[in-house]
Each structure stands twice: as C-alpha cells, then as structure tokens.
Amino acid sequence: SVGEFKEDALEAISDIVNHKRIPLLVGGTMLYYKVLLKGLAPLPSANIELRSDLLKEVKIIGEIALHKKLKEIDPISADRIHPNDLQRVIRALEVFLISGKTLSALIKKSTYNFPYKVIQFSLIPRNMFLLYENIERRFRKMLDLGFQKEVEDLFNRKKLNINSCSINRIGYSQMWKFLSGHLSYREMFEQSITATRHLAKRQMTWLKRWNNIHYIYNDDINLSVNQILKIFKKFKSNIII
Template sequence: MTLPVVMLMGPTASGKTDLAMGLFDRLPCELISVDSALIYKGMDIGTAKPSPKELARYPHHLIDILDPAESYSAADFVDDVQPLIDNALATGKLPVLVGGTMLYYKALLEGLSPLPKASPLVRAEIEAEAQALGWQALHQQLQAIDPTAAARIHVNDPQRLSRALEVYRISGQSLTQLQAESGSPFTYPTVQVAIMPADRVLLRERIRLRFKQMMAQGFLDEVKQLHQRQDLHPELPSVRCVGYRQLWAYLDGECSLDEAVEKAIIATGQLAKRQSTWLNGWKWPLLQLETGHKNNLDTLLCELDPS
C-alpha cells in the first residue's frame, strides 16, 4: 500500500502538535513542521515551539533552521520539504506535515507561481505609502488592480498586501494572473486534516490563556534578547511574527506592556481567523476534527487504515 502524506492543519492553538505527537507514538512517522515562525532559532516561547524535551522525543524537521535575520519563502519550503517527504516514504515512514502556515501547503499542493523576487526598493516605497496614506488606501489600490487577491487578503494583513502590490509593480501583472501559471501539482496521495474549534469563543480563550502562559515563561526576555541585536529590525519577517512585533513596539517605547500584550492577543486571534478562512475555502477534501476532542487520534488512525 502506498503511504499517504498526512497534513495536519488548523488555526493557532487548535491542537495540531499534540495530534502529531500522538500519531508519532502509534505509527512510524517523520514529523515535518509547516510553520513560518518555528524555522527561527532563538524564537521559542512566542512561537509555541515544542520544548527541547518534546523535540528530543518527537523530532521535527524544519524547526530551528534559520537565524532571525534571514528570510524564508514558500519556494524555500517546497524545496526543503520535497526531499524530506521522499526520504520518509522511501524508508516506509509516514510523512506528517504539521503546522498552520497555509500558504506553504498551498504552494506544495498547487506548485509555485513564477513570482518576481522581492525588491527592497519597491517594498520601501510601499511601506512609505502605508505610513502616509494608511493600509486601507493601499488595499483599495489592490482592489483596483487585482480584485480577486483583494477579496482574499485582509486590510489588516500588511505583509501579504504589500507583497501583492510589490508583485504588480515589479512585473506589471497581478498576483492572481501569475498564480494561474503555477507549476506541476503535488502528485502524492494525501490525508488532509483540519483541526477546528467548534466554539470560536473557546478558541479565543485558549489563545488568551496561552499568551499569558508565554509571558509567564519569559517571552518578554526572549524578545529583549532579539531587540538588543543590531541586525534585527521590525520589517524582518521574523520580527513581524505575531506577538514579537507587539512586544518589540513596547520595547521601542511605542506603547505600554499591557497594551502590547492585549494587541498581541488580538493579533493572534486575527491570525486564527485568517487560518480558519483559508480552511473554510480549501478546495481539497478535508477530514474535519474538533479541537480538543478525545477521539481525534482514533478517527485519524481509522482514516489511515480503514481495516
């Protein structure tokens, strides 16, 4: 029997990592992180990275592979994950992709679009416009040139909004046009799993509680260590990660600590909502599991081996 590639997706704080670890205990697996924040070394508490003890017992690929000063793209992820999947299958192990960076899954499943490389000059121009006019005005620009992308990208998602405008200004073609020219799709069989909360209020409470626990574990000290580095700044993808950019703003004197914490909790909730929106519009078949349900592992095992 050909082993499938298992994809454990869901919003932040939904229980993806726990399910992956449970599966690892029951089947020969290779765990592969699909998380654009867990790639960074020294960013442990605020990313809810598995502890060193957990990683020793449940090793994950693509965790702690870059310094926070470096950037990582969906193309980099596809290049890195393909040989990991191939090697797992070649050794009779189940590749288990776990994480909530939906763009990475989409790039893997659909292939990569011929998008232009990032231009620091164009990005700086867009950032300056955002400072002068506000992101709402830039979202209106995107609506005019690429209404499909504008409908998908929220005005409160400046990273993706900036990238969509950058692509158009560099290439003269919209992001939607270029994405229609994707490469070959993923050919392996998959079991795609969406771990979703039945109660959004409960998920918001989980997010709030988890962030409070992060603060108690020393998250602020972690950000202080990064803030002291001369080569890091707020425009880097690592520093823009949810939680980090809010505490960074506090350390820059832009707000109080209480305000930074509340903004971070709200931003984490917005991230969870965007991840849920991705999954609600997902075009591939999904096995739906409920956050925290005690039978999730058994349900997944039955899906993998119906006999």
Template sequence: MGPTACGKSNLAIKLRNYLPVDIISVDSGLVYRDLNIGTAKPTKQELIQAPHKLVDIKNAEDNYSAGEFKKEVLIAISEIINNKKIPLLVGGTMLYYKILLEGLTELPSADIKLRKHFIKEAKIIGLSCFHKKLKIIDPVSANRIHPNDLQRVVRALEVYFISGKTLSELTNKKNYFFPYQAIQFSLIPRNILFLHKKIENRFRDMLDLGFQKEVEHLFNRKNLNVNSCSINRIGYFQMWKFLSGNISYKDMIEQSITATRQLAKHQMTWLKKWRNVHYIYNDSTDLSIKKILEIFKYYNSNTIF
C-alpha cells in the same frame, strides 16, 4: 491543518504512537531559530521525542519565502518516504499548503528600491491603510494576506508594479502537479468563543514563560528591526512596538490577542473553501486520533499506500 491554538502540534506528536509518521512543520514562524515562545514552538524535549523537519532552519535576520518552503518540503517528503515512513505535515500557514498542492508561478525578481519605498510608505500611513492599497489593486491577494503581514503585502504590490499584472493573475497560471496523494485533515473548534479564550490564555502563558525577554534579546540585535521577516509576525510585532515605546504593555497584550483571533478567523475562512479535507472537531485529542485512524484505515484499505 487548522486555526492557531487548536491543538495541531500536540495531536501530531501523539499520532506517532499509532502510525509510522515523521513530522514536517508547515509554519512560517517555526523556521526561525530564537523565535520559540511566541511561535508556540514545541519544546526541546518534544522535538527530541518527535523531531520536526523545517524547524530552526533559518536565523532570525534571514528572509524565508513560500518558494523556498515548496522546494524544501518536497525534499523532506521524499526523504521520509524513502525511509518507509509517512510524512505528516502540521501547521497553520495555509499559503504553504496551497503552494505545495497547487504550485507556485515564477514571479519577477525583487526590486530593492521599490521595496524600500513601500516599507517607508507603510510606516507613514499604517499597515491597515497600506493593506487597503493592495485591496484596490488585487482584492484576491488582499483577502488571502493578513494586513499585518507586511512582507507579503509589499511583495504583492511589488509584483504588480514590476510586471503590470496582479499576484493573483500570475499565480493562476500554473503548470504543476503534486506528485503524491494527500489525506487532508483539519481540526476545527466546535465553539469559536472557546477558541478565543484559549488564544488569550495561551498568550498570557507565553508572557509567563518569558516572551518579553525572548523579544528583548532580538530587539538588542543590530541586524533586526520591526520590518524584519521574523519580527513582523503576531506577538513579536506588538512586543517590539512596546519595547520601542510606541504602545503600552496593556495595549501590547490586547493587540496581540486581537491579532491572533483575527488570524484564526482568516485561517478558518481558508479552510471553509478548502477541497478534499476531513474536518474534525478538536473536542479531545483521543477522539481526534480515533477519527483520523478510522479515515486513514479507509484510505489504506483502498490501496493508496
């Protein structure tokens, strides 16, 4: 685990040289085909070298829920263990980890009419004000959901207006047991300003790699819009607004970098409250690997494997 741009994917790929691991992506963006540059998806060569499960499993026009992730990741874990390998989960979608470890309550079915009403309202009042509406109703869920994540904000409000109970109330009523023992690691930055600079440099590198063209191809598809689950994510959302003529190119860059830094802060907030996790400074990949192997050796000697 760890905040965006801290080097999780690179570390996971290199760990395959030391441990018999198969990688499972825990990233809500990597599930989508055609979303490559802006999601920092491993390159085709890297995916050949180190295959990732749960990457490129959905078309850009599809929705993908946390419930779907939970079902599919448990299948992937089982398959890897049956092949005598160790599942190595890597990614920054903290909600997915939480649901995997703690479960997910059955929630009321979607109300399309209500959902359309909320999306229209969000467009009128803006994402920030719309998120504040959720904060009044369900502050616990609001603190977990990024203001730009329209799909999840809408779903949280939808659950409340259908059931009369908040999403946080319902998800506290769980009867679920994760059937495996997990060793949890989190890469963390020693210097937050260094991470901020890395985030800025990475986004500018994405632009150099052709991120605008990637989004233009999506923009020209009739079955996608700014509220689509795949598009309503950092970078894609801002680039879409630029292509729509709503913001300048400069503002697109600044807003994307700012939103990514806010995401990193949000992820760090989750991780500070996380239980049973080994924190590792991301000073260098070699040092991180050494620390992970030391901890893994300790667990292995205590017969959990």
C-alpha cells in the same frame, strides 16, 4: 524560506515513503502547505526600495486604502488577501509594479504537480471561548519562558526595526512597541492576544475555502482521532496532511 521548505519537505516525504511509511505533516503555516501542494509561481525577486516606498505609502493612506488599490489592479488577489495582511498586500503590489503582470496571472503559470495522493484534515474548534482561552494561555507561557528577553536581544541589534520582516509579527511587534515606550505592558499583552485571535479567525476562514479537506469539528481529542482514523481507512494514500 517557503521555497526551501518545499524542497526539504519533498526530500523528507520521499525518504519516508521509500521506507514504506506514511508521512504526516502536522501544524505549521498554511501558506507553506499551499506551496508544497501547488508549487511556487515564477515571481520577481523582492525590491527593497519599492517595498520601502509602499510602507511609506501605507502610513499616509492606511491599510484599507492600500488594499483597495490592489483590488483595482488585481481583484482576484485582493479577494484572497485580507486587508490587514499588510505583507501580502504589499507583495502583490510589488509584483505588479516590478513585472507589469498581476500576481494572480503569474500564479496561473505554475506547472508544478505534487507527486503524492493526499488526505487532508483540519481541526476546527466548536468552542471559540476555549480557543481564546488557549491563545491567552499560550502567550502567557511564552512570556514565562523568556519571550521579553528574546525580543530585547533583537531590539538591541542596530539593523532591526519595527518594519523588519522578523519583527513585524504578532507578539514581536507589540513587545517591540512596549520596549520602545509606545505601549504599556498591559497594552502589549492585550494587543498581542487580540491580534492572535484575529489571526485564528482568518486562518479558519482560509481553511473553509480549502479544497479537498476533511473538517473535524470536535474539541475532544479522542473523538477527533477516531473520526480521522475512520476517514483514513477509506483511502489508500502515500501521505496525510
């Protein structure tokens, strides 16, 4: 979980700093970095029945209407959460329905302080066509390495379905629909690529709103490294992200 990640990361960072080294946190999901830097808000535990009701509701009214509902309740959270990010929209509504308080209000209550100085870098590709090529190449490689067999093994587990958190993810959900007979192999492939491209766009939008970050706009790895080193030499820091 993201909370477990935060504790494990802090332990690893402390160990590296104690050895007089500089920790490098590279790649991964930005939500995890955000929690590491800002901490977790005191949120209520998930309610499976309530979440199931919200999933049923979205099938009736659609994702856009559910996001509009969140905007009426919690406009701050709605502005931060993309309408297509169904899991986060449902979680924000779930928090309000359980606690009677908005997600944005509860987040403000966090008193956590990250105990290190940070230099943050984000590699942003200038050439979107190259990025899209890399996304397609990556998914082809996943298929070559046995991604279909991996999902088939999950498909055969009776406790999992298309709405399970572990399945309702890019690539997994499309492959699941292919195995269920709802998509052709070509449709599964194309929809997985398209969904990944949309995710990449949302990630870049999120990164552009990120505070205290150095954007490295280069598709040449050597130039990017030189830019990062030049920035790093200006600072004295315990950690880089």
